Amino acid sequence: MENQWIVGVDLGGTTTKLAFVNTNGEIAHKWEIHTDNSDEGLNITTNIAKAIDEKLVELGISKKDLLGIGMGAPGPVNYEKGVIINAVNLGWKDHYPLKERLETETALLVMIENDANCAALGEMWNGAGKGAKNLVCVTLGTGVGGGVIANGDIVRGINGAAGEIGHITAIPSGGAQCNCGKTGCLETITSATGIVRIAKEELVKNGTNGFLAEKLAENGTISAKDVFDAARNNDTLASKVVDEVAFHLGFVLANIANTLNPELIVLGGGVSRAGTILLNQVKEKFTKFAFSPVKESTDIALATLGNDAGVIGAAWLIKNHKKI
Amino acid sequence: MENQWIVGVDLGGTTTKLAFVNTNGEIAHKWEIHTDNSDEGLNITTNIAKAIDEKLVELGISKKDLLGIGMGAPGPVNYEKGVIINAVNLGWKDHYPLKERLETETALLVMIENDANCAALGEMWNGAGKGAKNLVCVTLGTGVGGGVIANGDIVRGINGAAGEIGHITAIPSGGAQCNCGKTGCLETITSATGIVRIAKEELVKNGTNGFLAEKLAENGTISAKDVFDAARNNDTLASKVVDEVAFHLGFVLANIANTLNPELIVLGGGVSRAGTILLNQVKEKFTKFAFSPVKESTDIALATLGNDAGVIGAAWLIKNHKKI
Structure with a gap:
């Protein structure tokens, strides 16, 4: 060959x-x-x-x-x-x-x-999930997408809509409006767009100063990267936003894992470039929501293949x- | 053959x-x-x-x-x-x-x-899901169990813990204590035990009279069947309990369907014998939480094979x- x-x-x-x-x-x-x-x-x-x-x-x-x-x-x-x-x-x-x-x-x-x-x-073949037969990938980008692999093959579902992890409802009541027509979808919270939205809402409520308030004054907007950069420097408001994002992502990923018990959940996409600050907090929240035998066996890792x-x-x- | x-x-x-x-x-x-x-x-x-x-x-x-x-x-x-x-x-x-x-x-x-x-x-071979290659079964009994079939075979997961639908977290914060050590598990709400717990809590709060209060006075306890029987007769308190059970079950099933887009979700076990009063309300809540292409293609039905x-x-x- x-x-x-x-x-x-x-x-x-x-x-x-x-x-x-x-x-x-x-x-x-x-x-x-x-x-x-x-x-x-x-x-x-x-x-x-x-x-x-x-x-x-x-x-x-x-x-x-x-x-x-x-x-x-x-x-x-x-x-x-x-x-x-x-x-x-x-x-x-x-x-x-x-x-x-x-x-x-x-x-x-x-x-x-x-x-x-x-x-x-x-990612299953030659990336973070090398060799895993049960794998879930979540792409955290402008939106949130996903792919589910069970028993070594992709799960497509009856209408090709399996893996729509971005449209899992993370907030049962009172979540933000999603483009899909529902409210409280994971995408409204953990996409780059969602992270910026939450940060801006926090700024309106609490943020007259600090790194993100300065960025916003300077550039007229902020990015998801700004939020993670600020959190890495212990900015209170940014840390609160990352905590909220990690909470809902950990909740949804744990429930996927309680259903499928994959060997690995791989986080990819632009938002995942935040790296360990995101990964560690998601893992911590995941632990809270995962059933004990699942918690012991399902790992979460960052994607390695990029584009x-x-x-x-x-x-x-x-x-x-x-x-x- | x-x-x-x-x-x-x-x-x-x-x-x-x-x-x-x-x-x-x-x-x-x-x-x-x-x-x-x-x-x-x-x-x-x-x-x-x-x-x-x-x-x-x-x-x-x-x-x-x-x-x-x-x-x-x-x-x-x-x-x-x-x-x-x-x-x-x-x-x-x-x-x-x-x-x-x-x-x-x-x-x-x-x-x-x-x-x-x-x-x-x-249920996949010769029951409610006859012929379906993507199927999720939920057994609502004393506890809540499940089985996930994707691409025509059972999904076991890396540690054999796939299908632990009873331990999906339905209430992210402030849910009831589960035997598994977590809080807010689906099992704490939609098992026979969970339904009785919620009904009893409602009785303490609001129920000095009505069918369930009478049953409790008469027998010293109530059953999940009593709750559904009362709801079928438009008992206000029982209807509220069934609504709550259906809400959380619809939420969890929709999120499973957003992940796997199965052809069918089959409800079995003793609690499912409540029949259409449960099924119809779960379907209604499911619709609220399911991503549009999933809502159009994933159905929910009662198990047909019983024991x-x-x-x-x-x-x-x-x-x-x-x-x-």
Whole structure:
């Protein structure tokens, strides 16, 4: 298998990440192209096929050394049919036959999956969860997404909506309004947006001075990073916000673990770059809410693959399908 | 497969249920024996072997028509090793080699599993969840247990503690004390014991008259059934208790569904016999807490197999293992 490669593709609204991944889940070559979503996204698959062909020439690799293309795409995916159910940002209308189109363009096997699930599979294959057969990944970014792996495979659910960890209700009554229409969703608290919202509310209530009040006066806004930076310097208001974020995240993660008892819960996404200050507090709250045998066996760790998780997890789809 | 049978065994602390189950998950013959847990549970497997032999003679069936024995046992199970980790009620000490002992006694293939998981597998195979590959079962009895099925197989987790739905925290702060050491567990609210506790607390606060106050004066106690009976007759206090129980159950089930998006959540156990008054209210609360695509696709239903779920699910273990 030394000279065989899987192409991993992580399709985003503005950028498409590509990589040649070996059968051990290691990236040999990676690059990016612009996502051209004009003309109802008609050029997307053509551009990916062209990018792969050019890279083969550049590296002097023969197309027959490619085992297939695994691809992560935003939005709900019908995994079995290889269809994107809808992806407004890409210009694709209802039920776009992505697998079929890309197979026609490249003459290679194509498998597709939701991008959050790909990130989870990447961390399972060659990241923080290396070797774990039961794994939950939570992506704390502008929003909050997730991927659930049980018995070594992704859990998709009956409507492809499994892993919607951002829309788990963390506050049963009186939580903030979520974009999804509900209130009190985890996303309203632990996304970058949620953290900033809570910090600003605290500033209105209590914060006439301190680091965050200064930042806000200086820049007209604050970021989630500002909140963690301030908490790291023992700023009272920021510490209170981090404590609140960790409380609700610990609560939700413990309840997921009480249901699934995964080996590991992996925290990824921009907010997770806060590092140990977040991780340690989440672990502490998790302990409070986890059933004893779960507390002893389910660990929480930071993601290790960063932005590469998506292409590596996408490549895993081919490895898994071909039973390599 | 017409004349082939799987023996399903559901081992309880006082009674052992047995059944001959066909390869479609239908019970042909069922009976019970006393569980003899004297002498450190040494007679349990011998008695099961003897009971099967006697039944074969009685029915004129040859032992070679038996495909194997699937068995559900209380407490944590190491499924792969076929070992019961501990089962104090049965007299078995640490890591009792149940599979090995019963295979020696019967000369048949034996597969074992936790009893709550067997009940879930039974409902999946031939009960409320017939054909569903993603299914969550919740048993509302004296305590609250559960079983999670994803991608057509049981989710056990890294420490065998998956499906501990009774110990999901339903009330993040200020909930009642649970036997497990935590507070606010679902079990403290939606078990028969929990429902009675809440009703009694309401009676102390508000209930000098009404159906439940009368029952309590008459019998010195009330049951969960009394609460549902009273609520069905529009008793104000009982309706308030049912509303509270349904609220927390709907909250927890919606969050499980936001994580796993199962086709169906099945409610079983004694409390579920309350029927539509419970089911309808839980569905209503579920709707409030479920993410929109989950709400549209995950259904909630009452269990249909009753006490037979355990033996049918136990038999499934053999069907699954032999890939019949």
